[in-house]
Amino acid sequence: MVKILFVCLGNICRSPMAxxxxxxxxxxxxxxxxxxxxxxxxxxxxxxxxPHEGTRSILDRYRISYEGQKARKLMEEDLTSFDYIIGMDSENIGNIRRLAGFKQTGQIARLMDYVDDHPIADVPDPYYTDNFDEVYEMVQKGCENLLKEIKKIHNF
Incomplete structure (x- = not known):
């Protein structure tokens, strides 16, 4: 079983969308x-x-379920129980790495590391920008590419 964990700041906008x-x-x-x-x-x-009402609204528009999702805080044990720990921006990655210290962890990467043709490396936080459409497009593309890579690596 391949386990993916998406991480953002408050776990109500970007990571639950992902x-x-x-x-x-x-x-x-x-x-x-x-x-x-x-x-x-x-x-x-x-x-x-x-999830934030903006996240819920855009997921509803695309008929994507978020049923049962509730915000939680990243825990140290998450770093070893997940194969992929995907941050939404460089600040998230820094926080993940600080929590990890020198311990062995799953693969840590930004979501946009999986999108070669996008000019923005960090997924902007729509909690502050209110641009849920832009974030949805970025997250959708990042998730599609991440899943393609996982399928290739794990022969699914």
Whole structure:
């Protein structure tokens, strides 16, 4: 089982969007039981809350389920129990690496590392920009490419 964890700051906008999109892609490709996905935030402000209304709205528009998603904080044990730990921006990656210290972890990368043709390396935080459409497009492309790579590496 390949395990993916998406990480952003508060776990209410970008990472739950990525989690929902990736679940949708996994289901569409019949990879349930081979790939699993979760999300977390580096901050604790929103623990237990559902995704942001902007995230819910755009996921509803594309008929992508976010049922049962609740914000949680990234924990040290996540770093060894997930194969891929995918941050939305360089600040998230820095926070993940600080938590990891010198311990062995899953592969840590930014989501946009999987998108060669995009001029922006960090997925902007729509909590501050309110641009959920741009973020959706970036996250969708990043998730598609990440899943392609996982399928190739793991022969799915």
């Amino acid at each position: 989690e929902a999109i990736m679940r949708h892609l996994i289901q569409n490709e019949g990879l349930e039981g081979k790939v699993t996905v979760d999300s977390a935030g580096t901050g604790s402000w929103h623990i237990g809350k559902p």
